[in-house]
Amino acid sequence: MGDHTQPVPATSRRLPLRMWLLQSRAYLALIVLFIAFSLLTPAFLTTGNLVILTKQVAINAILGIGMTFVILSGGIDLSVGSVVGLCGMVAGWLLTEGLILPPFGVSIFFAVPIVMLLTLVAGIAVGALNGWLVTRLGVAPFIATLGTLYIARGAALLISDGATFANLVGQDDLGNTGFPALGADTFLALPYPIWVMALFAVAAAFVARKTPFGRQVYAIGGNEKAAELSGVRVNRVKLVTYMISGLCAAMVGLIIASQLVAAHPATGETFELNAIAVVVLGGASLMGGRGTIGGTIIGAFVIGVLVNGMVLLGVSEFWQIVIKGAVIVLAVVVDQWQQRMQQKSLVRMQA
Amino acid sequence: MTHAENIANDKNGTALPRRTGSSNGSDKTEPVLRTEGIVKRYPGTTALDGVDFNVYPGCVNVLIGENGAGKSTLTRILAGIESPTSGQLLLRDQSIAPASPREGRALGIGVIHQELTLFPNLSVSENLFTGRELVSGVGTVQHGKQKEVARTLMARLEQDISPDTLVEDLRIGQQQLVEIARALAEDVSILIMDEPTSALSRAETEILLRIVGELTAQGVAIVYISHKLDECLRIGDRFTVLRDGRLVAEAPAQDVSLAWIVENMSGRSEGALFRKEARTIGEPVLRVENLSLPRPHGGGYLIKNVSFTVRAGEAVGIYGLMGAGRTELLECLLGMHPDARGSVFLGDRSLAGLRIDERLQAGLALIPEDRQRLGVLRNMSVAKNISLAALSRFTRGPALSGRRENREVWRMIETLGIRVSSARQSIATLSGGNQQKAVVAKSLLTQPRVLMMDEPTRGIDVAAKSDIFHIVDDLAAQGMGILFVSSELKEVIALADRALVMARGRLTAALEGEDITEQHLADASVIAPSTEHPNEQVA
Numbered sequence: 001m002g003d004h005t006q007p008v009p010a011t012s013r014r015l016p017l018r019m020w021l022l023q024s025r026a027y028l029a030l031i032v033l034f035i036a037f038s039l040l041t042p043a044f045l046t047t048g049n050l051v052i053l054t055k056q057v058a059i060n061a062i063l064g065i066g067m068t069f070v071i072l073s074g075g076i077d078l079s080v081g082s083v084v085g086l087c088g089m090v091a092g093w094l095l096t097e098g099l100i101l102p103p104f105g106v107s108i109f110f111a112v113p114i115v116m117l118l119t120l121v122a123g124i125a126v127g128a129l130n131g132w133l134v135t136r137l138g139v140a141p142f143i144a145t146l147g148t149l150y151i152a153r154g155a156a157l158l159i160s161d162g163a164t165f166a167n168l169v170g171q172d173d174l175g176n177t178g179f180p181a182l183g184a185d186t187f188l189a190l191p192y193p194i195w196v197m198a199l200f201a202v203a204a205a206f207v208a209r210k211t212p213f214g215r216q217v218y219a220i221g222g223n224e225k226a227a228e229l230s231g232v233r234v235n236r237v238k239l240v241t242y243m244i245s246g247l248c249a250a251m252v253g254l255i256i257a258s259q260l261v262a263a264h265p266a267t268g269e270t271f272e273l274n275a276i277a278v279v280v281l282g283g284a285s286l287m288g289g290r291g292t293i294g295g296t297i298i299g300a301f302v303i304g305v306l307v308n309g310m311v312l313l314g315v316s317e318f319w320q321i322v323i324k325g326a327v328i329v330l331a332v333v334v335d336q337w338q339q340r341m342q343q344k345s346l347v348r349m350q351a
Numbered sequence: 352m353t354h355a356e357n358i359a360n361d362k363n364g365t366a367l368p369r370r371t372g373s374s375n376g377s378d379k380t381e382p383v384l385r386t387e388g389i390v391k392r393y394p395g396t397t398a399l400d401g402v403d404f405n406v407y408p409g410c411v412n413v414l415i416g417e418n419g420a421g422k423s424t425l426t427r428i429l430a431g432i433e434s435p436t437s438g439q440l441l442l443r444d445q446s447i448a449p450a451s452p453r454e455g456r457a458l459g460i461g462v463i464h465q466e467l468t469l470f471p472n473l474s475v476s477e478n479l480f481t482g483r484e485l486v487s488g489v490g491t492v493q494h495g496k497q498k499e500v501a502r503t504l505m506a507r508l509e510q511d512i513s514p515d516t517l518v519e520d521l522r523i524g525q526q527q528l529v530e531i532a533r534a535l536a537e538d539v540s541i542l543i544m545d546e547p548t549s550a551l552s553r554a555e556t557e558i559l560l561r562i563v564g565e566l567t568a569q570g571v572a573i574v575y576i577s578h579k580l581d582e583c584l585r586i587g588d589r590f591t592v593l594r595d596g597r598l599v600a601e602a603p604a605q606d607v608s609l610a611w612i613v614e615n616m617s618g619r620s621e622g623a624l625f626r627k628e629a630r631t632i633g634e635p636v637l638r639v640e641n642l643s644l645p646r647p648h649g650g651g652y653l654i655k656n657v658s659f660t661v662r663a664g665e666a667v668g669i670y671g672l673m674g675a676g677r678t679e680l681l682e683c684l685l686g687m688h689p690d691a692r693g694s695v696f697l698g699d700r701s702l703a704g705l706r707i708d709e710r711l712q713a714g715l716a717l718i719p720e721d722r723q724r725l726g727v728l729r730n731m732s733v734a735k736n737i738s739l740a741a742l743s744r745f746t747r748g749p750a751l752s753g754r755r756e757n758r759e760v761w762r763m764i765e766t767l768g769i770r771v772s773s774a775r776q777s778i779a780t781l782s783g784g785n786q787q788k789a790v791v792a793k794s795l796l797t798q799p800r801v802l803m804m805d806e807p808t809r810g811i812d813v814a815a816k817s818d819i820f821h822i823v824d825d826l827a828a829q830g831m832g833i834l835f836v837s838s839e840l841k842e843v844i845a846l847a848d849r850a851l852v853m854a855r856g857r858l859t860a861a862l863e864g865e866d867i868t869e870q871h872l873a874d875a876s877v878i879a880p881s882t883e884h885p886n887e888q889v890a
């Protein structure tokens with residue numbers, strides 16, 4: 001048995017240079033942008049600017065991490081921007097008005113960590129709603145999450161009747177002070193949002209690469225039927241991906257509300273598009289089954305550096321939008337190109 | 352005993368003896384299509400290494416070789432789907448370099464691919480004309496005309512399939528026939544068939560072989576790739592053997608025998624035929640009682656009142672014609688059809704109401720028939736495909752233990768002889784037969800109590816087939832229950848301790864030991880159910 005099967009000796013394990021350049025293009029683009037902006041404007045390469053930049057990157061990166069799981073499994077989550085807004089409002093409401101228990105006519109105020117926890121739970125709940133619509137009711141992910149995009153935004157507006165919860169500093173006598181720290185304070189000279197991003201990224205990369213769940217997410221994105229016949233609990237795994245996305249969106253909602261020390265119901269509009277953009281920039285396929293957390297983080301940095309640099313250079317805001325769009329399209333075009341080179345034969349093998 | 356002619360250095364193939372006594376095209380010894388020194392390299396593999404292949408007009412040019420020998424790769428180069436790393440193609444002594452399948456077609460080269468390439472969401476007639484729709488003067492598609500042509504083609508293939516049927520509603524064998532019809536709809540002078548019969552029933556195979564005869568009579572050159580050697584011997588006019596990407600032998604039919612083929616393919620002489628070992632049969636592990644599955648539309652039943660048991664250490668084969676309900680039966684056992692009725696017990700445990708994953712967990716496993724749709728995950732590596740169903744075995748705490756996973760994966764790669772350059776290679780880069788072996792490996796790793804296999808040796812070469820037989824035999828000897836579906840009589844006879852025959856959704860025979868003969872199996876597979884059970888209504 002097996003004597004006709006010596007592994008074919010590898011003629012060359014190394015990739016041709018061209019392939020290598022293509023594969024690491026996101027890193028290269030980042031490095032090129034970095035060097036270019038450093039040369040073009042002295043304000044770019046300063047500690048202060050880099051910290052600001054990374055704080056901005058953290059928002060897209062965290063959203064992108066959740067979105068990566070959903071996209072890997074072959075879905076999409078359009079609701080994240082609204083969830084950011086809704087969860088900011090939930091936090092603001094819990095801090096300023098507390099949880100009102102109608103029968104007793106009293107409201108309960110929670111300490112900041114509990115408020116945060118409840119807010120994250122709210123985000124996970126919206127994710128669970130998405131997952132439930134997609135898996136149990138069989139609604140296409142695009143439609144289901146488009147629906148929750150509106151529902152969550154509407155709910156955010158309803159919470160305060162459209163008003164802003166301002167000055168979320170809490171009150172000493174209620175024991176709920178300290179909320180702004182998340183957005184403003186630092187640990188080891190780095191602001192908390194950067195730590196949160198790092199934590200989420202490491203955890204997500206571990207889950208995606210090293211756990212059965214992560215493997216199953218890729219499997220579902222690659223061939224849902226085959227995954228099911230291999231014992232993957234397709235519905236449950238999909239549900240969890242949406243819950244992860246909800247969790248990430250809630251985290252961003254907290255960070256933004258904390259940075260602004262206020263919660264506004266319109267916060268996070270169009271954030272879902274940024275999140276999708278960074279995932280795609282990171283090399284993921286919207287068809288599912290291909291992409292990495294690392295790629296998404298790089299994608300977030302590419303967008304972040306680009307925007308930051310253009311601001312420093314005084315590029316008009318309108319041009320910034322155009323350029324951002326062009327970069328996204330370019331990234332996908334190059335990605336297609338790479339896929340074609342790499343899989344020319346593969347795709348054709350079944351063609 | 353015949354001798355192989357090693358013609359690796361013979362550029363034109365003119366030294367070949369002329370074939371005499373053939374009824375068709377024997378007077379044309381000049382190849383219509385030749386390749387010269389074709390080399391194709393992939394990262395990590397040389398798929399073709401200096402191949403000089405000759406295709407003769409009006410002949411069935413059989414191309415054989417083990418899984419991964421390079422047959423499909425050569426096919427893709429001939430059809431213009433891929434370009435060779437070096438070497439050239441000569442069509443009627445003119446150098447050609449088709450850069451796309453479209454250009455290949457324009458040169459009169461058509462292909463029926465190993466893996467189906469139909470659009471499941473389109474109708475049969477739309478599939479037949481994708482890319483070259485019949486267009487009216489104003490640029491609209493002439494659906495009526497297309498359907499007419501489709502109807503004629505289906506009639507030629509003796510299929511009762513309406514041109515409006517969606518391809519996804521067809522059985523895989525029928526899909527294969529549509530694929531064949533698509534090639535027939537084109538005007539080709541060279542037609543390449545890459546394992547066209549791997550999904551076909553006997554009757555369907557006969558139809559195909561008849562059509563091959565018609566085409567060669569018209570002077571069309573057929574390149575025929577198949578692992579069913581008896582089929583090749585029956586229709587082949589010229590034989591070419593590839594091994595490890597090299598052309599090792601070429602000979603006309605009269606010099607070719609089964610022994611010649613096997614010897615040239617694997618470089619080892621024909622091994623001892625697989626022999627079933629006497630096994631100790633234990634307690635029933637799978638019990639099926641009165642299983643029925645209503646047809647999704649139109650009433651009637653796909654499976655009607657099927658009852659049987661599989662005991663530990665026993666291999667039970669289910670024979671039947673395509674469409675007899677065998678695949679559906681296995682699918683029901685796995686829980687893929689929620690509206691199935693009847694009871695299924697695994698050991699003492701009833702599987703009623705359990706989901707697919709719970710049934711797998713309980714100890715069932717299925718190697719599906721349609722490997723592209725239900726078996727392989729094309730976005731993942733060979734290793735990840737193989738380990739997917741058994742991840743819980745490789746999990747330590749929250750994380751996967753890469754080392755254990757790797758060890759088990761390599762054990763499977765070695766026992767099944769999967770030809771890889773690395774376990775991290777994408778599964779999509781494996782040859783068709785090796786993908787099938789990977790799917791088999793995936794199921795074996797779960798160490799099921801009952802292993803269900805639906806046409807498990809589809810597309811697998813002879814040597815590997817007997818390897819898989821041996822593995823199945825070993826597993827049964829260790830007490831696993833095996834339930835397999837096969838359309839090949841020989842496979843059922845070789846492997847099954849007991850054979851069940853299905854026809855139109857019913858069990859029509861249960862044979863044991865010496866009673867498992869080709870005659871009995873074939874007879875039972877065509878019994879009309881209404882005569883068997885006059886009281887029951889079947890649609």
Ligand SMILES: Nc1ncnc2c1ncn2[C@@H]1O[C@H](COP(=O)(O)OP(=O)(O)OP(=O)(O)O)[C@@H](O)[C@H]1O
Binds near residue numbers: 416417771781812
């Ligand atoms: N795109 C690719 N990348 C890497 N290796 C490839 C690629 N395509 C084919 N190969 C390798 O080339 C070799 C020949 O494959 P090919 O599909 O031609 O085999 P085959 O003779 O058709 O086998 P089978 O009988 O199993 O269909 C195999 O080892 C396969 O793994």
Ligand SMILES: [Mg+2]
Binds near residue numbers: 424784
């Ligand atoms: Mg092949």
